[in-house]
Amino acid sequence: MIQPFIRNHQFNVVKKQTNLLQTACNTVSDPRVVDAVRSSTVAKIIEAFPHAKELELLSLTKLSALKKTEEFQHYLHALEAQMMEWTPVTAAQIKKLFPKVKKLKLPDLTSYDYRYLTYLGWTDVAANRMFLLYRQDEQLIGIEGRMTPVHKKGVCFLCNRHAEVALFSAVTKFKPANASPDYYKAIGNYMCVSSEACNSHIADVTALEKFIGVVMGK
Incomplete structure (x- = not known):
């Protein structure tokens, strides 16, 4: 089981790139353009996690195979469960x-x-x-x-x-x-x-x- 490893600012990167790819999949008819967006989004997400371990990268790069809206939503929901909590203060x-x-x-x-x-x-x-x-x-x-x-x-x-x-x-x-x-x-x-x-x-x-x-x- 993967321990929480995603910080808030990193999740914001993932969320933005996921939304960009989802929009491309829903609105762009040229598959070459969609593939270019897909490559770019995955690369930017990986860049945001310079110290990610192999299993963590596997979890993040599942985005590369997604096409449908519900798949993107499930991907983000699954990653939310792997977010690190900012330690509460008193x-x-x-x-x-x-x-x-x-x-x-x-x-x-x-x-x-x-x-x-x-x-x-x-x-x-x-x-x-x-x-x-x-x-x-x-x-x-x-x-x-x-x-x-x-x-x-x-x-x-x-x-x-x-x-x-x-x-x-x-x-x-x-x-x-x-x-x-x-x-x-x-x-x-x-x-x-x-x-x-x-x-x-x-x-x-x-x-x-x-x-x-x-x-x-x-």
Whole structure:
């Protein structure tokens, strides 16, 4: 039996590529075009799993033989059972990550399906603050920043989707040598206001991990 091995952002890749192939099978009459789409989708899914084992790759590449809508649906449903759960957090863990935040607003931790999280994010609109939790190398990292609404759609730096965004600015913990005691530098990026929507589309964690590294001074 295959142990869960699919992270949320990887499942988003699989889901997108599966939908592309399903659409091609349903709408394109030229079999050569369908075959080209099939090859491309399978290659992109394999690329998203650089450390996959043989049985895991066999499970993923079953897509290459699918043609009917119900077959694609069954394929995705079967892979959902192999998704890794983002380890749940407690209110105490979150408070420990943000000890300087008075009257910390906590998210409803019972409302999440942790399989579908790459990061946990929430906002405190009244305080214009945004919070982000991410697990990296088994370590839980918390980032707090200012949320500046832009009242228009833009491209989220995490999921690359055109959506309602806000400017998320966090102060980096890195200080250059000989910096003055009051030195600080804020790092800002446009990010989805809805972390739920962002998590359902994010397909790569490179930008997220780079941002965290800069803010944490790594």
